[in-house]
Amino acid sequence: MNSEESISRALERFKSVLHERSLKMSTVRESIARAALNYDGHFSVEELLRVLRSKGVSEAHLATVYRAVPLLVEAGLIQPALLSKGDHQRYEVAFEREHHDHIVCTSCGRVVEFVSEALEALQREIADRYEFSLDDHVHELLGRCSDCRDKPAARHS
Amino acid sequence: MNSEESISRALERFKSVLHERSLKMSTVRESIARAALNYDGHFSVEELLRVLRSKGVSEAHLATVYRAVPLLVEAGLIQPALLSKGDHQRYEVAFEREHHDHIVCTSCGRVVEFVSEALEALQREIADRYEFSLDDHVHELLGRCSDCRDKPAARHS
DNA sequence: TTCAGTGCAAAGGATTTGCAACACC
DNA sequence: GGTGTTGCAAATCCTTTGCACTGAA
Secondary structure, eight states, rough: OOHHHHHHHHHHHHHHHHTTTTOOOHHHHHHHHHHHHOOOOOOHHHHHHHHHHTTTSSSHHHHHHHHHHHHHHHHEEEEOOOOSSSOOOOEEEEOOOOOOOOEEETTOOOEEEEEHHHHHHHHHHHHHHHOOOEEEEEEEEEOOOOOTSOOOOOOOO | OHHHHHHHHHHHHHHHHHTTTTTEEEEEEEEHHHHHHHOSOOHHHHHHHHHHTTTTTTOOOOHHHHHHHHHHHTSSSSSOTTTTTSSSSSEEETTOOOEEEEEEEEOOOOEEEOOOOHHOOOHHHHHTTTEEEEEEEEEEEEEEEETTTSSOOOOOO
């Protein structure tokens, strides 16, 4: 979810990244970018396509969306998320959003985002200890939320 | 890598988990379990099969290994590892090994395991904060090791 | 006008599944 | 002897690609 101004800046950035690679900003590409930027939550390529279709905004083809997604990632508009969810890769808006990690309920699938500077610091410290320069990390906590604690564990997808 | 005694205990456990599900401990299943337990590092199903074949221990079929792996995971002999490595799922020995996370060099692919009680504690704290019971987590640090810091980033698979 | 973008269909690659023959308990 | 197991091949599922046509700069 983004404000109109934020979306404009994001599209501007997208366009400039495309330019650098001598690629073009097409109508379809822009629709896909907008749909992604407006997506509230974590989406798969298939789900993004569904939104595009439902809004009648565009008749984008599945393959086209698959081709656009890596470009959106490269431009920093979206980023991969929810690695542990077995099925297909999911993404979330990254543009002008602060870094966060996720805690996922394995029973109902609820996802909560959290920010912990202590955690970030600790990770930098660990990377230092092993003489790694830290570029990124994948971090997800898995458990059961307050509503599901009593129910038996059951991995959702 | 495990001692002979550890392997015996692991096979015992495997057998009992199979029993609970009225499944059987076959020769092939045992070979697969042994190969997995002896594997030093992080393996894919395909790689595990390769070891089985090379040792001439067994003519296990790929599909059979795919069928055995979830059972080995359920019995706690192995666990999924290296989620962020795009290609296929990898596993590592879990039986009688202490919990650890990984730091991966995105340039040369080197993987270092680390243990941090502070990190574990912090994760429990965060789960508490959101009223989640913490069952598990996925955590990988990505960066470049001391040998690769100068080289440009290049994701390995 | 010239590359790049798109739709479509077909290819890929990892994993799964149906089924008949086979092996444990 | 009766189940569960295995090999094999075919089927899936997500994702990628080749190609002829369309579109943006």
